[in-house]
Amino acid sequence: MELPSRSMRGLAGFAAFVLAATACRHPEHAVTLDLIEAFPATDSAGPTTQIRAGDRRAADNFLEGWSPPERGEDGQFIAWSNAPRASISFDAGPRPLETTVVLDCVVGEPSHVPAVFARLNGRPVGRFRLSPGAEQIRVALRAEQQVAGRNVLDLFVPGGHVSAERGEIPRHFGVRSLRFESEAARSPAAHVEGDRLVLTPGTTVTYFLRLPPDARLAFESGERTADRLRVAVQADERPERLAGTTRREPGHLTADLGPEAGAVARLALSADGTELALVRPRIEGRSVRPAAAAPRPTARASNVVLYVADTLRADRLGCLGYGRPTSPRLDAFARESIVFETAMAQASWTRPSTASILTGRYPAEHGARSLMSALRADLPTMATILAEAGYDTAAFVTNLNVAPRFGFDRGFAEYHYLEERDDRETVYVSAAELNAAAFPWLDARSDRPFFLYLHATDTHAPYRPPPGYAERFLPPDIHPTIGPRTPVLTLLERPTLATADNIALLGALYDGEVALLDEAFGALLDRLRAHGLDRSTLVVFVADHGEEFHDHGGFDHGRTLYQELVRVPLLMRLPGGAGARRVRALARQIDVLPTILAVLGLEPPKDLPGSTLLEAAVPAADETMMETQLGHPALVGVVAGRWKAVCGEARPGAERVELYDLVADPAERWNLASDRPVVVGYARQTAARLRRTRAPQEAAPDTTVIDPETERRLRALGYVDADAR
Numbered sequence: 001m002e003l004p005s006r007s008m009r010g011l012a013g014f015a016a017f018v019l020a021a022t023a024c025r026h027p028e029h030a031v032t033l034d035l036i037e038a039f040p041a042t043d044s045a046g047p048t049t050q051i052r053a054g055d056r057r058a059a060d061n062f063l064e065g066w067s068p069p070e071r072g073e074d075g076q077f078i079a080w081s082n083a084p085r086a087s088i089s090f091d092a093g094p095r096p097l098e099t100t101v102v103l104d105c106v107v108g109e110p111s112h113v114p115a116v117f118a119r120l121n122g123r124p125v126g127r128f129r130l131s132p133g134a135e136q137i138r139v140a141l142r143a144e145q146q147v148a149g150r151n152v153l154d155l156f157v158p159g160g161h162v163s164a165e166r167g168e169i170p171r172h173f174g175v176r177s178l179r180f181e182s183e184a185a186r187s188p189a190a191h192v193e194g195d196r197l198v199l200t201p202g203t204t205v206t207y208f209l210r211l212p213p214d215a216r217l218a219f220e221s222g223e224r225t226a227d228r229l230r231v232a233v234q235a236d237e238r239p240e241r242l243a244g245t246t247r248r249e250p251g252h253l254t255a256d257l258g259p260e261a262g263a264v265a266r267l268a269l270s271a272d273g274t275e276l277a278l279v280r281p282r283i284e285g286r287s288v289r290p291a292a293a294a295p296r297p298t299a300r301a302s303n304v305v306l307y308v309a310d311t312l313r314a315d316r317l318g319c320l321g322y323g324r325p326t327s328p329r330l331d332a333f334a335r336e337s338i339v340f341e342t343a344m345a346q347a348s349w350t351r352p353s354t355a356s357i358l359t360g361r362y363p364a365e366h367g368a369r370s371l372m373s374a375l376r377a378d379l380p381t382m383a384t385i386l387a388e389a390g391y392d393t394a395a396f397v398t399n400l401n402v403a404p405r406f407g408f409d410r411g412f413a414e415y416h417y418l419e420e421r422d423d424r425e426t427v428y429v430s431a432a433e434l435n436a437a438a439f440p441w442l443d444a445r446s447d448r449p450f451f452l453y454l455h456a457t458d459t460h461a462p463y464r465p466p467p468g469y470a471e472r473f474l475p476p477d478i479h480p481t482i483g484p485r486t487p488v489l490t491l492l493e494r495p496t497l498a499t500a501d502n503i504a505l506l507g508a509l510y511d512g513e514v515a516l517l518d519e520a521f522g523a524l525l526d527r528l529r530a531h532g533l534d535r536s537t538l539v540v541f542v543a544d545h546g547e548e549f550h551d552h553g554g555f556d557h558g559r560t561l562y563q564e565l566v567r568v569p570l571l572m573r574l575p576g577g578a579g580a581r582r583v584r585a586l587a588r589q590i591d592v593l594p595t596i597l598a599v600l601g602l603e604p605p606k607d608l609p610g611s612t613l614l615e616a617a618v619p620a621a622d623e624t625m626m627e628t629q630l631g632h633p634a635l636v637g638v639v640a641g642r643w644k645a646v647c648g649e650a651r652p653g654a655e656r657v658e659l660y661d662l663v664a665d666p667a668e669r670w671n672l673a674s675d676r677p678v679v680v681g682y683a684r685q686t687a688a689r690l691r692r693t694r695a696p697q698e699a700a701p702d703t704t705v706i707d708p709e710t711e712r713r714l715r716a717l718g719y720v721d722a723d724a725r
Helices: 006-012 035-039 328-334 349-358 382-388 431-443 488-491 500-530 589-600 675-690 706-718 718-722
Strands: 031-032 044-046 050-051 076-082 085-091 097-108 116-120 123-129 133-141 151-156 174-183 190-194 196-199 202-212 214-222 228-235 245-249 253-255 266-269 276-285 304-308 337-345 393-399 414-417 448-454 537-543 567-573 583-586 624-630 636-640 642-651 655-662
Touching: 006 431, 031 035, 035 196, 035 202, 035 276, 035 675, 044 589, 196 266, 228 675, 266 276, 266 675, 304 349, 304 500, 304 589, 328 500, 328 537, 328 567, 349 382, 349 589, 382 393, 382 448, 382 500, 382 636, 414 431, 431 448, 431 500, 448 500, 488 500, 500 537, 537 589, 567 589, 583 589, 583 624, 636 675, 642 675, 655 675
Parallel strands: 304 448, 304 537, 337 583, 393 414, 393 448
Antiparallel strands: 031 276, 044 202, 050 174, 076 174, 085 151, 097 133, 097 174, 116 123, 116 151, 190 196, 196 276, 202 266, 214 253, 214 276, 228 266, 245 253, 337 567, 537 567, 624 636, 636 642, 642 655
8 A cells, every 4th residue: 555645644644644555564453553653743752850830841840829920120930829729740760760849939918828739640748938039949759659751840838829819810820940950961862763663762752643443563573672661551540551562473573452442542662771763663453444335325415515604503503402493494404414413514614614615625725714814735736636527616715714714725617706895784695696697507417427515604604594583592681782783793792691591592593594504505406396406416515613702701713613613514415315324423525525536436545634535334434623713722622532622722831631521522612631641641642643734835834815905804813913912
């Protein structure tokens, strides 16, 4: 099998790490993870020697109980303790040594800190008093009190809750730095030399990954490697286990990881005593499933209609569980379609998510991921592929973010961008007007196959449906205090007005727009049927992203990656309604392109990270990624099975991770990041790979795509200010 390029592999195999399925010395196992390829995202560290507040490298060390670092008068950053317990993590390396930690502390005026109690990994290690001003505190950490790898130092302040109860922001004491003194000098860092992973004394290389069935670590090395390599593995919520190495044949060694197979796990590799090199280190395991044959749909399509609904939440459609009658035409369409109940967007705003639909690639690959970037010119798109296959191609779109200037018109013989206007009541062209523009092109179709892309924006703010639409959904006996003209802008600018009644008004206006969109989509289906095209056309209905109605304290979209923004409707109707069913397993926007090509009997590009959704009732993937660079901080989301993690820099040098169990907590109310360190580590390494995987044309953003008029219009639509934040 031909491998994709290095940059493509780092992204396409991001979570399952399925980088290759090549023949190897043991053909019953497939190579599923190249540890050389995965090394740049690993935690590779010897013992911690210093932690400085405000240092990017200390992002993961300041845990709970700390305020964002502030620059003091002397220019040094200070992290203030603002809770009864403030926690700091550090690495003791593979073999803990007698260590003294020196805390550079600051206490403000007046001081409410009579004493601080220190605990290491839950066990008392000391008590010290602080006085106003700055001072250095030394705390001895005995070797037997430490554990190999990550340790947690908790600093407790008795009565530390008092100031918080008075409504003040507590500042018990501040820490500028911690210095760890031990007899051992810091060892050179572990590193990669060609196909060799070099482990230096005192360092540990930590991988977080999902282990396949029958997993094992395999590598080639010298005679004494088995005696000098420490392999520690820990699956989520299980104790750490030492996995011994076994010599299978001269120079070839393995370590059994079978007990952790199928789980998210931490794999820590360290050398005992001297430098050690592992040649071609990899994880081998049984394939999750055999390669599937090309799908054979029960009805072959000649034509494709792709209908993208802008800003449409999945949970506002009757066919996806909504209790209000917003979508009778879509509900009827769903009964003839394959309905993907758990479809995920690749971004929470229009440009990157729509680009993922049209290219089958994550935003880090297609490049259209920020306001200053356009779609990569060298990538095949749905339109270029179908145009080369002899299809007539046309697009009618109503959102500036998919305008030709951003590269979305490539491959289309006709591309009509129906512009927004500030003086238009709805700002955006309505879905009914979109139909009026597209129907003449549809009416003129001959016997040639066609691809028609429609992008409707009714459900995007400002939510101004015609009279009678919102009224259908307005709850009785509510008394909103905001007007219906600019409700989203009002609530964004005045968060204190986010009352239940005002949110109900916002929801009713939105539901009215959903109903308007539903009617227009129904009219499109009627037009296809009138021409007899419903019997030969694949119709795909999908949203680019959702919308937030104070679900997590905000409104609009693009700033977060919660489910209300990234769970989207995805419905596919094969010709004649063949194969209609509901699929609960994960589907992704990157799967839309390969699925459409499979239905048409066309080969997709070989290096696509997505896959066809029609190979079986359950799609192959149960992992995906999403991102947004629209607000601050930029966020990366990782979904792996039931887990969803969102990673972002809450402040310079400090990453925040939220972790949710989507099965037990689909509304994402309980952040489990502090309880599941292995899953969090896996998410962080996956996010790190995504951040480093940059499209070739993304190295320097193309600022030429934003001219003054485009910037003015983006600002009027609320995008430029959001990006600046």
